[in-house]
Amino acid sequence: MSANKTLINETSAAVKTARELRKLYFIRVAFSVTWVILVSLLAKTSFTAATVLLVIYPLWDVVGTFLDIRANKGNGTSVTPQYTNAAISIITTFAVAIAINKGVPAALIVFGAWALLTGLIQLVLGLKRRKEFGGQWPMILSGGQSMIAGISFIAMANSPSMGIVNLAGYSAFGAFYYLLAAIRLGKSAKPVSQA
Numbered sequence: 182m183s184a185n186k187t188l189i190n191e192t193s194a195a196v197k198t199a200r201e202l203r204k205l206y207f208i209r210v211a212f213s214v215t216w217v218i219l220v221s222l223l224a225k226t227s228f229t230a231a232t233v234l235l236v237i238y239p240l241w242d243v244v245g246t247f248l249d250i251r252a253n254k255g256n257g258t259s260v261t262p263q264y265t266n267a268a269i270s271i272i273t274t275f276a277v278a279i280a281i282n283k284g285v286p287a288a289l290i291v292f293g294a295w296a297l298l299t300g301l302i303q304l305v306l307g308l309k310r311r312k313e314f315g316g317q318w319p320m321i322l323s324g325g326q327s328m329i330a331g332i333s334f335i336a337m338a339n340s341p342s343m344g345i346v347n348l349a350g351y352s353a354f355g356a357f358y359y360l361l362a363a364i365r366l367g368k369s370a371k372p373v374s375q376a
Contacts, residue, residue: 194255195313199366201252206363209245213356217349224345231345232281235288239273239295246270266302269295285345286338293334300327319365323358
């Protein structure tokens with residue numbers, strides 16, 4: 182009886198976490214889509230708007246990471262990777278704000294390094310959560326793609342065709358992967374019948 186109760190408690194904690202992550206993923210989709218639209222509309226016409234949008238992106242990741250930590254509260258999962266991600270994103274927010282004063286290439290290099298590091302963390306978290314909650318393949322793919330995108334941003338930062346607008350595709354793919362993960366988590370977010 183006690184083992185049964187423990188299993189039910191563990192299952193309900195996993196269901197609660199899956200629900201919270203699913204909500205968070207939908208919020209992240211909404212933010213990314215809004216950001217892509219604003220970058221597409223404003224980045225080529227207003228350097229100030231482009232700068233603000235570039236700084237806001239890693240800052241939003243800090244907020245999203247703390248919401249992720251809150252979603253995982255009480256389920257026994259280590260949140261060290263999320264705290265590491267938050268620290269990297271806070272540093273990146275300031276670094277992008279400083280780098281943009283030296284020019285777009287410098288800001289793209291900082292953004293690329295951030296995408297590479299946070300992509301690695303997302304890949305590791307997706308692999309860990311895959312067994313626990315399911316619905317993580319999009320996050321695993323997104324982490325891998327973020328790493329590749331980060332490397333390409335760094336490599337192409339000084340290309341004359343490279344600009345802040347190029348980051349819109351990165352964010353759009355992120356939104357797509359979060360949407361897929363939210364949909365896939367739908368199964369894990371349903372309570373298991375206690376027949």
